[in-house]
Amino acid sequence: MPDSSSDSSQQNNGQQQQSQQRQRQRQHQERSQQGHSKPQERARSRTVKPNIEEEDICPDPRLATAAAAAAALNRSSSAVASRTSDNAVASYQRLIKHYRVEVAASASSVLSTLTTFPLDSVKTRMQTYRYAGFLDCVTAPMASITLVRTVSFSIYQRSKYVYCDWVKRNFGYDVMAHVTRSGSYPNLWSVATFGAAGATAGCCITAIACPFELTKLSAQVSVLLADKKNCPKPESHAIAASYQNKGTFKTLRNIVKHRGLGGLYTGFRLHLMRDTLGTATYFMTYESSKQLLTTFGGHGTHSNPLAVLVAGGLCGIVSWALIYPVDSAKSIYQRNSLMYSKGQKVEPVKIHFFSRNMYRGLGVSMGRSCAVNAVFFSSFEFLKKRIKSWDDK
Numbered sequence: 001m002p003d004s005s006s007d008s009s010q011q012n013n014g015q016q017q018q019s020q021q022r023q024r025q026r027q028h029q030e031r032s033q034q035g036h037s038k039p040q041e042r043a044r045s046r047t048v049k050p051n052i053e054e055e056d057i058c059p060d061p062r063l064a065t066a067a068a069a070a071a072a073l074n075r076s077s078s079a080v081a082s083r084t085s086d087n088a089v090a091s092y093q094r095l096i097k098h099y100r101v102e103v104a105a106s107a108s109s110v111l112s113t114l115t116t117f118p119l120d121s122v123k124t125r126m127q128t129y130r131y132a133g134f135l136d137c138v139t140a141p142m143a144s145i146t147l148v149r150t151v152s153f154s155i156y157q158r159s160k161y162v163y164c165d166w167v168k169r170n171f172g173y174d175v176m177a178h179v180t181r182s183g184s185y186p187n188l189w190s191v192a193t194f195g196a197a198g199a200t201a202g203c204c205i206t207a208i209a210c211p212f213e214l215t216k217l218s219a220q221v222s223v224l225l226a227d228k229k230n231c232p233k234p235e236s237h238a239i240a241a242s243y244q245n246k247g248t249f250k251t252l253r254n255i256v257k258h259r260g261l262g263g264l265y266t267g268f269r270l271h272l273m274r275d276t277l278g279t280a281t282y283f284m285t286y287e288s289s290k291q292l293l294t295t296f297g298g299h300g301t302h303s304n305p306l307a308v309l310v311a312g313g314l315c316g317i318v319s320w321a322l323i324y325p326v327d328s329a330k331s332i333y334q335r336n337s338l339m340y341s342k343g344q345k346v347e348p349v350k351i352h353f354f355s356r357n358m359y360r361g362l363g364v365s366m367g368r369s370c371a372v373n374a375v376f377f378s379s380f381e382f383l384k385k386r387i388k389s390w391d392d393k
Helices: 002-057 061-098 100-116 119-128 134-171 175-180 188-220 234-241 248-259 261-265 268-297 305-337 362-388
Strands: none
Touching: 061 100, 061 362, 100 134, 100 362, 134 175, 134 188, 134 268, 175 188, 188 248, 188 261, 188 268, 188 305, 248 261, 268 305, 305 362
């Protein structure tokens, strides 16, 4: 009995030891598996974390593409707007450069009118008529002078090159090459070409200038016309008195009322003679004296500012001295016509070149013309040269 019990106890002890050993092996395996899983989890956490950060930076590739497209569109729109603005400025500059003569003539005419308008005349007109101020007083004459002068210079410039080409084609002489050559003097070809171009311009502008000058004349002599002593007939006084204390545009309407639309061109033939001869002398004197003075001054090109200043004043003096009797006859005829209605005959006025009465007021007219044209041509040549120097784009 004791032997059997001891054997059974030993057997039980062996089973317990085996069971404990298997349990320890399982625990060891579990600890080993847990040890291997932790580095993998840490590795997965490290690999997942960057992906989360990348998603925070760029959550969706399609949104990134849309943002890039919007930025590109904004840059493209800015570039197009910039190019459009540059093209508009370039087109504007090309347009001004093409019409530089007209632009320079208009601006210079305004400048010369404002700077040389007789202040005493302005004061008298403001006292006689109900003008609101200085600008209201000079607006009408400044507008008419600017228009006439701009058209005149435009026609002259184009006529000059037409006649130069005609002379070169028919006679083989290049007038412009001679004029622009350093050290050259005026000759028969240059004087005749400039005179012909000036006569063409003067002939063309008469259609524009005649109504303006008639209106200006009637406004200037309206007070004298209203005096009965100056009216040849009693019935003429009512017509003449209707022009008194009228502004420029009211005077224009009054002329049409009494003499019809054709009345605006009263004295047209005398005006045509005056402007044709006067403008021919005007440009002929200016171009020739500028060339002569520049050569005497030793300048290489015909852009000497002093020569331009003197030539501008000289052309005004010479042209007025030549045409003043014609202008006086025109003014007298137009003044007399204002006292007659449509259909009534106005006695013609004879031109007396050697009569002292025909030259009354010549000194004042020559002085004012000298100042006006000196300022005008100085500004005109400066602006034309500056505009011409613009780069073509």
